[in-house]
Amino acid sequence: MTRRVPDSCPGVLRLHEAADGPLARIRVPGGRVERGQLQVLAEAARELGDGNIELTSRGNVQLRQVRDAGALTGLLEAAGLLPSHTHERVRNIVASPLSGRIGGSANVHELVPVLDAGLLAAPRLAELPGRVLFTLDDGRGDVSGLNADIGVHATGTDEFALLLARRDTGIRVSAADAVDVMLAAAHGFLDLRGDDAGQWRLHDIEGGAERLADLLALNRGADRLEFTAAQDIPIGWLDQDNGLVSLGAGVRLGSLPARTAEFIAAIERPVFITPWRSLVITDMDEWTAEQVVRVLAPMDLIFDANSLWLQVSACAGRPGCAKSLTDVRTDVTAAVESGRVLPADGAAPHASAVASNPPTHQDIPIRAADEVTVAGRQHWSGCDRRCGRPRGSVTDVVATDSGYRQSPPTP
Template sequence: MNQASPSTVLPDAAPAPRPSACPGLLRIVAARDGGICRIKLPGGELNAAQAEAIAEASARHAAGVIELTNRANLQVRGVRGGEAAALSAALVAAGLGPDGVAPDAAAGSDAMAKRAAPASNALRAAAADDVRNVMISPAAGRDPFALFDTRPLCAELLTLLQGEARFAALSPKFALLVDGGERLARLDHPHDVWLAASQVRDGVRFVFGLAGCPPAVALSQNSTQARRVDGTGALAAVSPSQVPALVRALLHTFLDLAAADATRMRHLLAAHSVDAVLQRAQTYVDFPLSRDASLASWHRATPADAARRLGAHAQRTTETCHVGGQPPLGRLDAATLHALAALARQQGNGTLHVTPWQSVLLTDIAAHAVPVVLTALNTLGLACDATQAITRLIACAGSPGCAKSLADTKADALRLAARLPENVEVHLSGCPRSCAAAHCAPYTLLAVSPGTYDLYRRDDGHPDFGQCVARQLTIEQAADLLDHLARSP
């Protein structure tokens, strides 16, 4: 679904953004159920007015289906023919566009309007939209375990990404992770560049690595958050104030060295040594940047706990909580999004946080209001308890939404939810592209025909989905086998 464009070495003059199959705010991509418009949320956050604008625009110009993505963004599905420009313009008017983009740039998202719109505006805006890929914890600044409030750093990096014309050459999938040490953190998505706060004697430093995830300790045997996913491991550490310059240096280095078909940092590292990459990056900064051998065994001190996305958890400020709920398989309708916006206004700080687990977090809820908020979320159909099976299932759009899908994965996931064994997490994918999961899930059901799947189990010795443990299973057979595997030593 998200084919990325090749990276090329470009001069510092404004480059022409390349075509891409990735949906964006200004690039509505066709799917079987209509157009897809992806809305990048800075730090995963949107205010209640923006949520209402999305709900209204999705009902007016599309099918009223809103998806939460695994990169903590939103996307509107089912955009109707001829209404792409109007949808994009409504979203830009709500302040959801890239920095400095005027609503007229949105005209570029509609083929007819594109002829009348200044094409360069639309292309610049689409490029700025594409590069807005910085992930932080949805509880950044509030999580009591955090070593550093990453929100200002995230804002600074987003400005950097959009501010240099050359960075428009980065793939729309090229992404950064800034980890503040929160307990609520997603650490199993590989990122092109990751940075993680680390406590040292005189304060906090940011350890960084490439093409992977911050190494972390396990919370429990079943934790999916405790895995180091390939990449370089920790390379070096810089002070928080040096992070923007470091990231700028690494992005320029990538663009300097990447071959025409290299779109991600892992491609660069397949052709160049880590030391060569760091040496090149050193030419862009005036502080020392070389591999620090003492960090070879560095890992994050605090285990991450994905279950904290659900239910109520104390924030750093006393007597306040964040409260989270997960819509079934990451989908909301417009009415539910309207209701969530109202709830955030009434009981919280008027903002919603989308999490990379395709759930929603309401922040700054007074402790006494928690029961009211939990009841409201449950009434809206959001699961707030990790024991609910639906919180352990993810599925791609499936055959109703995607021509590549061999099965109706979402409908099958709902059937599986009724029989899913405790503590078992399953990803259903309509084809090997794995749009619903940037990570390798403990179990993956890969569709082979309508209602029939091959079952894979995560295994460090096997790439992609892991080891295939059974073929051609119905959902009922898959449930039985998962139950058996869950009981096996």
């Protein structure tokens, strides 16, 4: 597929003019933020934005209603969150959040800074579209289903499968070679793309994955791994392999208030932003972890894996998006708080298994916001673009001019 316009994915130096004001997207390779960095993000959100840190589906963060782009740039540079003006938008690296602490076949977090440094060191890779995604999966399969352009998936302690356009190529590489092969693939993507700026992702290029695998000229085995989008978000008390504790914390609709972020920063432990718009706070002893839950649970962080808030996601909606037909986030919040969001096995109108022949729009009734009842994973959208929709089986609740159209779950 070829689009007519170049990729316009926002960053810090190129803001997106949203309906409610300028929006900045800050790349956080591997999702890891240190205490000082989280404190800076909280200060930036409070002093320069709308007071919230938005978590994205790539483990990055966004600030809305940015009032002073220059001041934001200075803050982020000082905190090490903007190491390059030329490459800032291409540092889209997602890694298994629990890697190196709980399970997994290999510690992929050791590869994140190496891959990031390799991207920054290659001037040509600044030409990558801001939508290109790199994934590093430690073998548990949590991020390999996220539709990466270029990824590796651990098949052992020192072996990785190379993924292109999310598919296993049959190529196997060692841990020592994994980053070099990923960087070579990034250069190969640019070779295949040529001057066509409308091809934002590897799957936009006809036969892109196969052609890129051929360019790499590496041996390809017959075995192929299959990946699906993970649906188990790490939430609650998580015992690390070294005897310490991590806490998985859900964030309502992925919007973290600056004040809550400051409390998390005060814990002085590494924090990982996950691609499921949640957090993992790591390396605590049991006493510290207990105090964290006591303080942060009343601040609306979610430590209960059965919380219905974990089943819902939403686009920005009004007033943030001019294309949205309604204030989606207010509507979905009302649905959760009034009991109209049900567990996955709960009965709800039109809740069903994944449809092999989904009904057309004309067959689906339109309901007022306060009449929508949905069971299981669901994404609420202000228009048919369905921005921010997670991968996997999800019920779509889409706004129309006269109400919401609720579709059966689809992948």
